[in-house]
Amino acid sequence: MTLNRRDFLKGSAAAAGIAALPAGLARAASPVREFPLHAGHLEQVLTEGGPKTDFWGFNGRVPGPELRFAKGDQVHIAVSNELVGIDTAVHWHGLRVPNAMDGVPFVTQYPIKPGEVFHYQFETRDSGTFWYHPHQMSFEQVPRGMYGALIVEEEKPIEVDREVVWVLSDVRLGDNGRQVEDFGRVLDIANDGRLGNMVLLNGKQAGNDNVLAVRSGERIRLRLINAASARIFRLQMPGHTMHAVAFDGQAVTPRPLETVDLGPGMRVDVVVDFMAKPGTEHKVEDVDRRSRGQLARVSYLDFDPIREKPLGAPMQVQPNVLPEPDVAKAIDHYIVFQGGMRGAPVIGMIDGKPTNIQEIMEKEKLAWTMNFTAQHEHALMHEPLLYLRKGDHVVLRLINETDFAHPMHLHGHFFRVVGIDGRPQTDQYWRDTVLMAPRQSVDLAFVADNLGEWMFHCHILDHAAGGMMGTIAVE
Numbered sequence: 001m002t003l004n005r006r007d008f009l010k011g012s013a014a015a016a017g018i019a020a021l022p023a024g025l026a027r028a029a030s031p032v033r034e035f036p037l038h039a040g041h042l043e044q045v046l047t048e049g050g051p052k053t054d055f056w057g058f059n060g061r062v063p064g065p066e067l068r069f070a071k072g073d074q075v076h077i078a079v080s081n082e083l084v085g086i087d088t089a090v091h092w093h094g095l096r097v098p099n100a101m102d103g104v105p106f107v108t109q110y111p112i113k114p115g116e117v118f119h120y121q122f123e124t125r126d127s128g129t130f131w132y133h134p135h136q137m138s139f140e141q142v143p144r145g146m147y148g149a150l151i152v153e154e155e156k157p158i159e160v161d162r163e164v165v166w167v168l169s170d171v172r173l174g175d176n177g178r179q180v181e182d183f184g185r186v187l188d189i190a191n192d193g194r195l196g197n198m199v200l201l202n203g204k205q206a207g208n209d210n211v212l213a214v215r216s217g218e219r220i221r222l223r224l225i226n227a228a229s230a231r232i233f234r235l236q237m238p239g240h241t242m243h244a245v246a247f248d249g250q251a252v253t254p255r256p257l258e259t260v261d262l263g264p265g266m267r268v269d270v271v272v273d274f275m276a277k278p279g280t281e282h283k284v285e286d287v288d289r290r291s292r293g294q295l296a297r298v299s300y301l302d303f304d305p306i307r308e309k310p311l312g313a314p315m316q317v318q319p320n321v322l323p324e325p326d327v328a329k330a331i332d333h334y335i336v337f338q339g340g341m342r343g344a345p346v347i348g349m350i351d352g353k354p355t356n357i358q359e360i361m362e363k364e365k366l367a368w369t370m371n372f373t374a375q376h377e378h379a380l381m382h383e384p385l386l387y388l389r390k391g392d393h394v395v396l397r398l399i400n401e402t403d404f405a406h407p408m409h410l411h412g413h414f415f416r417v418v419g420i421d422g423r424p425q426t427d428q429y430w431r432d433t434v435l436m437a438p439r440q441s442v443d444l445a446f447v448a449d450n451l452g453e454w455m456f457h458c459h460i461l462d463h464a465a466g467g468m469m470g471t472i473a474v475e
């Protein structure tokens, strides 16, 4: 079955917010794991003794509840929209779900209206660190607090003493502790995106008061998720070695990293052996040039070490089975990115119509193009950037002609990063989001094996709102 925009708008599979059980789920043996998610308004205190801050979020807290499943679970998440006067929809970032379950308004489903429930049902095909967030007005709904971690455990997890999940984000607060409601400003859209003025770690102000208490000798698997709408984190843990074991949920050969780079939407799993002396304190820092600051404090409890010598190198995480792209037989495609405040966008078409370039930025609030076209968020009348046949092997060269970094995210698939600036890469990591540096080109290779129309967009959500979003159709 081909699910394209026109069929969808004629009202087919996911009509009226009630999804049919995708074929295959009914006959599966594993039990259905049910989980309710309530999108609503809430208030949360971010600092000890501080004022309450207003949020939109899931199940009354920010981040929303951690959803934890086993690999191969049949998952049923009932999302009820209890927001007042605001439509939404939920996307499962990194999960290879059937297209109708992907949570993209006007592409895979109609928005969930206030008072409605949408039933998301899918199998957890891959283990790994994922997250969920709306794809409706995401440049506003995500920074307002609508996000949470989604963890799929390996059948046989690597051996650690403890697992810790850090959801990193930020929020822009006024003097009264309330959120500043200046979402979607052209100034932010055309620059680095809307950065908050307070960094959050698991829904509390990041910094010296955000404490990770450890025992000397402890080995921890730290799952890092960047849920910020625009902020790039470059995380360091002086005095400690972080061994990366997974990028975007997919296993990598364990390797020590001095700095963990996390563009919006990206995840890295690291294993850390905490070998300092009991009673000592250490910093976790963000060293990105725009946001340099302390994220957390590691506080060693005053107990005897649980082991004197560190364990050996961390084990390799059980890899998922992904379709292996064959670069030799792949079809080459190109996507050129232009625009931003420091480089005029060359826009020919908006939503399929020729447009006066002078009007674009102020009137249309578009500042970016992909292959010389721009579109508004989930516009109804656009054409996909690419049409692929199911089973096609593809090398997609992304050519960043802007002075800005862009974390580019593909839905429904994982890709290998096979080249940077035309140089073949030795470690061809699997990713679902790749951080393109300014003026860089990045080659992605993947097999288009998941039917449907899939978003391909920048995960700086202001850039996505400002034109840097399109779709890739697999037919």
Ligand SMILES: [Cu+2]
Residues within 6 Å of the ligand: 405, 406, 407, 458, 459, 460, 463, 464, 468
């Ligand atoms: Cu971008």
